[in-house]
Amino acid sequence: MAEAITLERIMALQAAYIRCIDGNELERWPEFFADECLYKVTSAENHRAGLESAIIYADTRDMLTDRVLSLRQANVYEKQSYRHILGLPSILKNGGGEAECETPFLVVRIMHDGQSDLFASGVYLDTYRLDGGDLKLARRIAVCDSSRVDTLMALPL
Amino acid sequence: MAEAITLERIMALQAAYIRCIDGNELERWPEFFADECLYKVTSAENHRAGLESAIIYADTRDMLTDRVLSLRQANVYEKQSYRHILGLPSILKNGGGEAECETPFLVVRIMHDGQSDLFASGVYLDTYRLDGGDLKLARRIAVCDSSRVDTLMALPL
């Protein structure tokens, strides 16, 4: 069990991750991922059907960095912000320096004029990996409950 | 304290419970309860007034199983899904293999066409019991904040 990852450590990473996005520190967002990683946003419908099509897809950390650069150029971060609320994580596998974990999420979007709405709900399908002493996301698939979310997507989930 | 139930264990059960419902594995839902159990969904107004009337009432595990069978026959599970987000549990009593706990919840409902809304909020009044080595719900009263929720109720909370 020396290689099991504690729930407390997973929760600390999750808390730091949403604090980074919601606090508009997007440049630090790729640091939560391992060099070799998969980040994907998809809908429950597509996920159930095993479809590859994704709303956002990145399989290297450099792609995440590129995404942040595009967002900054588009000035999206000035027009809206998110508030992530995460539910309790279910650890499904743990050992050998890797843990698989599912965590429900809910995202409120706040527009520049103060209008708030329930933007997205869903579940993170995560793989955490110990990388040296550091805990990193090796995989995060954000499965959105609704298939309506795509065209509005801007900030990462 | 050998018989105190840890917070971590309660949170793990809660995480598994909502994962079961939100992931449409309703057949496994009754397994979270002890053989002798009480499951009740009511409104804050009725609960405060001490009224017995409930939106859903089951006092054996078989009644929970029956409820799932009815839901499956009505095909409700194809028409909508839930996303539960649970807040922090307050453990109010703990000892002798039983714990009383209150946990706020919020449920988003996602209709088949992708429409999402805030379906219900409220608090779980729970009693957890160690049954052999297993942790089970001996009682879950889901007290919904609003009295408007009843006629729409379908999946369990």
Added chain:
Amino acid sequence: MAEAITLERIMALQAAYIRCIDGNELERWPEFFADECLYKVTSAENHRAGLESAIIYADTRDMLTDRVLSLRQANVYEKQSYRHILGLPSILKNGGGEAECETPFLVVRIMHDGQSDLFASGVYLDTYRLDGGDLKLARRIAVCDSSRVDTLMALPL
């Protein structure tokens, strides 16, 4: 590390705090604070701009008690209730009997007629302090994401 405050203890205080407000036991609310304390509700916009203006401001526990008295006289508590859902806390500093912590929140408001809406989202900027053996809030700044929240504010966040 004898003076570090555990995450579990912070979460227990947070759970008790929202249970107190959402369960309409406002008279106990000031007890969560140290004698010397700061409680402030503000908007993200004002907070970013470093503006002092606040929606609610109290820098002694007596001011919190006064606020509860006013609310009771105005009978606000009969007309609406809140349901707080808190996300994962990020502990930013910990030692010497004090901890700084950020915690996202979401508040659903339930009106007397059963209408529910997403009332506020934001983040608590907290300082916890060990006061004798007791854990107290030395500072809670509730930074609301939207600047639209102010005129409707009634119950504490």
